[in-house]
Amino acid sequence: MSRGQVVILGSGSPNAEADRVSSAVAIAVEDQPYLFDCGHGCVQRVVQAHAAGAINWGTTALTRLFVTHLHADHTVGLADLLFTPWIHGRAEKIVAYGPPGIKHMARHILLAYEENIREHRAAHPSSDDGYKIDAREIEDGICYRDERVEVHALQADHGDLAAFSYKVITAAGTVVISGDTKPVPAFADWAKGCDVLIHEVYSAAQFGDRSPAWQRYHAGVHTSTAELAALARQVRPRLLLLYHQLFWGLRPEELVAEVSSGYDGGVISTNDLDVFDL
Numbered sequence: 001m002s003r004g005q006v007v008i009l010g011s012g013s014p015n016a017e018a019d020r021v022s023s024a025v026a027i028a029v030e031d032q033p034y035l036f037d038c039g040h041g042c043v044q045r046v047v048q049a050h051a052a053g054a055i056n057w058g059t060t061a062l063t064r065l066f067v068t069h070l071h072a073d074h075t076v077g078l079a080d081l082l083f084t085p086w087i088h089g090r091a092e093k094i095v096a097y098g099p100p101g102i103k104h105m106a107r108h109i110l111l112a113y114e115e116n117i118r119e120h121r122a123a124h125p126s127s128d129d130g131y132k133i134d135a136r137e138i139e140d141g142i143c144y145r146d147e148r149v150e151v152h153a154l155q156a157d158h159g160d161l162a163a164f165s166y167k168v169i170t171a172a173g174t175v176v177i178s179g180d181t182k183p184v185p186a187f188a189d190w191a192k193g194c195d196v197l198i199h200e201v202y203s204a205a206q207f208g209d210r211s212p213a214w215q216r217y218h219a220g221v222h223t224s225t226a227e228l229a230a231l232a233r234q235v236r237p238r239l240l241l242l243y244h245q246l247f248w249g250l251r252p253e254e255l256v257a258e259v260s261s262g263y264d265g266g267v268i269s270t271n272d273l274d275v276f277d278l
Helices: 042-051 078-088 102-112 114-123 187-191 212-221 225-235 252-260
Strands: 004-010 024-029 032-036 064-066 094-098 133-137 141-145 149-155 164-170 174-177 196-202 239-246 267-269 275-277
Touching (some): 094 102, 149 187, 225 239
Parallel strands (some): 094 133, 239 267
Antiparallel strands (some): 141 149, 164 174
């Protein structure tokens, strides 16, 4: 197995789909995962990936979380992330990094589940710290470093909601995760030459079928296939992975074709549980 892996836990969007859960990506280095967003179903996807033999680590290894922004499809799985691996035996608290508001969110999730926590601690032989979270609000620049990875944050543009993109530098390769964002001028130079670019996208071809109100919204806070192709021509990643995909009736291969019409590099429309070696 490669020293580094990209594990797509959730490739979907806010729209519930039969075969996709919402945004969650793990970058694993030497079988230590670093989780980027925790949409609904991400813990279950880890269980499935482990059961299938696609990964060597399980839910108890989920101790580092990086949140791009506080929309529900990127954070609604946080309670599950806190409590299910605790039941599985996680002994270490989660350290979470994200935009302003992440501390407030974490504190109130613990308050909402305080009766669960009380009873569980009294009745079960679980660890004292496995459900806890240390939430830290970040700014642009290096936000995390250990012996395996260095994580950089760049302010994204997702309307009036604070948001970040992340760059993960490892000995095995560099991965950039866009989060939800419209094109940001500084992004191309910041991400240039990365091994893997994981980027949100919506169909430019289907955009005209949206209502004027939805067109204004998506154009203002997301990235079209045409815009992503132009960005990829500047960044030139070894591999471009599409996630948080708004197909609007297209098949995945048609969405890829839209990007590939303006970009000659490798492009993949990801599915949940896809694993890519670095």
